[in-house]
Amino acid sequence: MLPIKIIDLVKTFSLAGDSTPQTVIRGVSLDINAGETIAFMGPSGSGKSTLLNLIAGLEEPTQGKIFFGEKELTSMTLAEKEKTRLNSISYVFQFFHLLPTLTALENCALVAIEQGDRNIKEIVSDAKDMLKLLGLEGAENKRPAQLSGGMQARTALARALLSRPQLILADEPTGNLDSKSGEAVLDLLFQEQKKRKFTLLLVTHDESAARRAERIIRFRDGQLQT
């Protein structure tokens, strides 16, 4: 596992046709230990998802640097970034982003297969085990539309875990769930984190969810509050 170092990060969006660019991340510096769990909180629009997108390499910073260990994400080529993302980072989105035409099992296995370093039989068998562990036995062959929100969240989590990431970015993974399903997803996420020691960055509006993390960082207007 690698520590992450964020140095003086700035992100400005210039919208087409809009003459005033909007700076949404304003000089964020942060050291994240390998295997640490951090919850990010803050008002809507304060820049939490943007920060996660920058760390995932999905957005380019306007200024500043991000390091994974010795490697600078912000100076990687597109191909290197994609490789890092595929092999080391899993993103669990609020709306789960499952592929609608694939079954739960296929959704789960796809990223691990793309990684290309394990044989497909082994991945499918691991995917089945993972779905079972997350209480989705019997739902393997269902498509996302046939699953409840909680089941979709657990499928997305199974997919994230199956790719054996060093870092999981979870952006309000329970935001669309009732409190019971939300608790169950968080229980699983934090249980697996204890076992596998991946770094976990969780964005949440829920104080009790945030308290599960080792550290809570609050955001306001694109800055970390100290």
Ligand SMILES: Nc1ncnc2c1ncn2[C@@H]1O[C@H](COP(=O)(O)OP(=O)(O)OP(=O)(O)O)[C@@H](O)[C@H]1O
């Ligand atoms: N791709 C983009 N282009 C232009 N502006 C953007 C883009 N992404 C985000 N923004 C703007 O950046 C600001 C921060 O957005 P962000 O999604 O990071 O907030 P957030 O803290 O995740 O909010 P929420 O809690 O509602 O999810 C918002 O004003 C948003 O409109």
Ligand SMILES: [Mg+2]
């Ligand atoms: Mg957000």
